[in-house]
Amino acid sequence: MNLLRRLGRGIGAIPRSGRRLLRRSGARVGLLLLPPMLWLGLVYLGALAALFVTSLWGQNSFTGNIERVWTLDNFRDLLTIEVYRTITLRTLGIAALVTIVDAVLAFPIALYMAKVASPRLQRLMVIAVLMPLWASYLVKAYAWRGLLAQNGLIDSIASPFGLGTPGYGLLATTITLAYLWLPFMILPIYAGLERLPNSLFEASADLGAGSGMTLRRVVLPMAFPAVVAGSIFTFSLSLGDYIAVRIVGGTGQLLGNVVYDNQGAANNLPFAAAVATIPVVVMLVYLAAVRRTGALDSL
Amino acid sequence: MPTAISVRGLSKHFDEVRAVDGLDLDIADGEFFSMLGPSGSGKTTVLRLLAGFEQPTSGRIQLGDDDVTDLPPYARDVNTVFQDYAIFPHLSVRQNVEYGLRVKKVPRGERRRRAEESLATVRLEGYGERRPHQLSGGQRQRVALARALVNRPKVLLLDEPLGALDLKLRREMQIELKEIQREVGITFVFVTHDQEEALTMSDRIAVFNEGRIEQLATPVELYEQPSSAFVAGFVGTSNLLEGAVARALLGADGPFVIRPEKVQLVAPADGPAPDATTCVAEGVVREVVYLGATTHSVVELDAGAILTVSHQNSDRSIDAALERRDQRVVLTWRRDHLVSLGGSDPDSPVNRAASPEEETA
Numbered sequence A: 001m002n003l004l005r006r007l008g009r010g011i012g013a014i015p016r017s018g019r020r021l022l023r024r025s026g027a028r029v030g031l032l033l034l035p036p037m038l039w040l041g042l043v044y045l046g047a048l049a050a051l052f053v054t055s056l057w058g059q060n061s062f063t064g065n066i067e068r069v070w071t072l073d074n075f076r077d078l079l080t081i082e083v084y085r086t087i088t089l090r091t092l093g094i095a096a097l098v099t100i101v102d103a104v105l106a107f108p109i110a111l112y113m114a115k116v117a118s119p120r121l122q123r124l125m126v127i128a129v130l131m132p133l134w135a136s137y138l139v140k141a142y143a144w145r146g147l148l149a150q151n152g153l154i155d156s157i158a159s160p161f162g163l164g165t166p167g168y169g170l171l172a173t174t175i176t177l178a179y180l181w182l183p184f185m186i187l188p189i190y191a192g193l194e195r196l197p198n199s200l201f202e203a204s205a206d207l208g209a210g211s212g213m214t215l216r217r218v219v220l221p222m223a224f225p226a227v228v229a230g231s232i233f234t235f236s237l238s239l240g241d242y243i244a245v246r247i248v249g250g251t252g253q254l255l256g257n258v259v260y261d262n263q264g265a266a267n268n269l270p271f272a273a274a275v276a277t278i279p280v281v282v283m284l285v286y287l288a289a290v291r292r293t294g295a296l297d298s299l
Numbered sequence B: 001m002p003t004a005i006s007v008r009g010l011s012k013h014f015d016e017v018r019a020v021d022g023l024d025l026d027i028a029d030g031e032f033f034s035m036l037g038p039s040g041s042g043k044t045t046v047l048r049l050l051a052g053f054e055q056p057t058s059g060r061i062q063l064g065d066d067d068v069t070d071l072p073p074y075a076r077d078v079n080t081v082f083q084d085y086a087i088f089p090h091l092s093v094r095q096n097v098e099y100g101l102r103v104k105k106v107p108r109g110e111r112r113r114r115a116e117e118s119l120a121t122v123r124l125e126g127y128g129e130r131r132p133h134q135l136s137g138g139q140r141q142r143v144a145l146a147r148a149l150v151n152r153p154k155v156l157l158l159d160e161p162l163g164a165l166d167l168k169l170r171r172e173m174q175i176e177l178k179e180i181q182r183e184v185g186i187t188f189v190f191v192t193h194d195q196e197e198a199l200t201m202s203d204r205i206a207v208f209n210e211g212r213i214e215q216l217a218t219p220v221e222l223y224e225q226p227s228s229a230f231v232a233g234f235v236g237t238s239n240l241l242e243g244a245v246a247r248a249l250l251g252a253d254g255p256f257v258i259r260p261e262k263v264q265l266v267a268p269a270d271g272p273a274p275d276a277t278t279c280v281a282e283g284v285v286r287e288v289v290y291l292g293a294t295t296h297s298v299v300e301l302d303a304g305a306i307l308t309v310s311h312q313n314s315d316r317s318i319d320a321a322l323e324r325r326d327q328r329v330v331l332t333w334r335r336d337h338l339v340s341l342g343g344s345d346p347d348s349p350v351n352r353a354a355s356p357e358e359e360t361a
Helices: A002-012 A016-023 A025-055 A073-080 A082-116 A119-134 A137-148 A153-161 A170-195 A198-206 A211-240 A243-248 A255-263 A269-293 B043-051 B093-103 B108-121 B137-149 B167-184 B195-201 B219-224 B229-234 B243-250 B318-322 B356-360
Strands: B003-014 B017-028 B032-036 B058-063 B078-081 B155-159 B187-192 B204-209 B212-217 B239-241 B256-258 B264-266 B278-290 B294-301 B306-312 B328-334
Touching: A025 A269, A073 A082, A073 A269, A082 A119, A082 A170, A082 A211, A082 A255, A082 A269, A119 A170, A137 A153, A137 A170, A137 A243, A170 A211, A170 A243, A198 A211, A198 B078, A211 A255, A211 A269, A211 B093, A243 A255, A255 A269, B003 B043, B003 B187, B017 B043, B017 B187, B017 B212, B032 B043, B032 B195, B043 B078, B043 B155, B043 B187, B043 B204, B078 B137, B093 B108, B093 B137, B108 B137, B108 B167, B137 B167, B167 B187, B167 B195, B187 B195, B195 B219, B204 B219, B204 B229, B212 B219, B212 B229, B229 B239, B239 B243, B239 B306, B243 B278, B264 B306, B278 B306, B294 B328
Parallel strands: B032 B187, B032 B204, B078 B155, B155 B187
Antiparallel strands: B003 B017, B003 B058, B204 B212, B239 B256, B264 B328, B278 B294, B278 B328, B294 B306
């Protein structure tokens, strides 16, 4: 509102012919949208384009300087060098695992929030789900490092049962990422389930279905697009992450680390850019695949 | 006739609100039974209690010979047609109709056959493969009906199923629903706030007000012999005469009800003298409302009340009626067309209509 008013006052200073033009709603909307469109266009898509262009450049292996000549060497290396193939597949696997763990954890919580809890409890739970997002990412990752440490909390709770901490590694990374991204799965499923009219559940019961049957035949199929919508978040966030694996991942490496190391220590920006395009391409393929489920409509 | 549903002392309180308050009700097998009332009168709550979506605060519900009060919805031999139809959007029309049979593990062949039959009953042959979003409102309504009927329930509960349809379609569906009910012979319990709809379709109607039944009667009784001012006002248009006006015109306090179409409007010179069978009242026409098939004249009586008079536009002399505005007229009606709501007056022209309890028995 404030912005609109300020914009209105600004229009007053423009000569009459210009004002008449601006009064036409198209021009006014266009003017309103200009800053965000510039942001999206230049800063966001422009940076992405720059990334692609950079990935097609090379590096002088002797001086380490970037050579602005077109080459597909970076992508060839990515595909042919074993270690990068392994890291790519490992990253995809962990992102998929994190997504599945989050979906399994989030669904009952979201279902309870949307259809069982009282309106008051519902609001409290939404806040509770969002609250971890207010805390610093690093704090949460280091908290997991403490939890998972030898003689840490998990270790001391599990040891009487003859179990122990999984230690630092890919499992710890999966757990930490699943914890970090859980709200991004709960909220879309919650929103999707909340949209379903109660009469659908009642109709299912009315037609003879018990709650298990209703869950399987009505709730799950109808919530599926919302689950896919949540998976877009958890999957893409996991694909790009490099901090959690640094903190709890032990010696394990993910694509994010490769990008980070090539930017920092190796100073091979073109190769880092090539690695960074992998998650982008994977996500584009994923989005195209899930488009048919209607998940994109429920984002 | 055996009873399909028998309800005793049924109450449902939401915190302080008594949505249903000590209801006794018997619905006969094969009956088309309507629950009529304004919104918030408790009629939908009764339906939801019968379906099992709500648990009563007190009271028992019997379905046939079985007490179903504590049974969940899926264990009751009733099916519901929901106000918003509640068609499963992720299933085809056939899958929707088959849903009830499927969860009851009816074999595929029989499922198919019965679904086709049911779709034919609601005249949706060949729509099985359609998706719900490809259907019109009226067609969705039919799918909801077929989905409920296919289970051959003892009782079909309908929660204002025609509310979302336009007038023409609603009229068609009213007649069709009645036909379908006669054809399948299932007891229908129909909730509506539309008095015309209830009068058109029902064998009996229960008029609800504030969680209680005001009157339970056949459509004709309900219209001709309303038992309270509420029923008289809710079912059809009615003129209420009470207090000083009633005393001056009719010689008793009343209250009395006279339906607009029972009153004749004549020029002052043509007015008959009042006698034992005819009532006469003079007044001035304040408003003339042309309604197509009928014309309503609003007459302010010299005695003080305002009466609506309706007459069929059976000839084309509407102009004459329209010209009567602000003119003096005489209203006459037969004394036995008056309905007394007072009951206390022994000389009341018509005895009070039977109370709901007597009707139920």
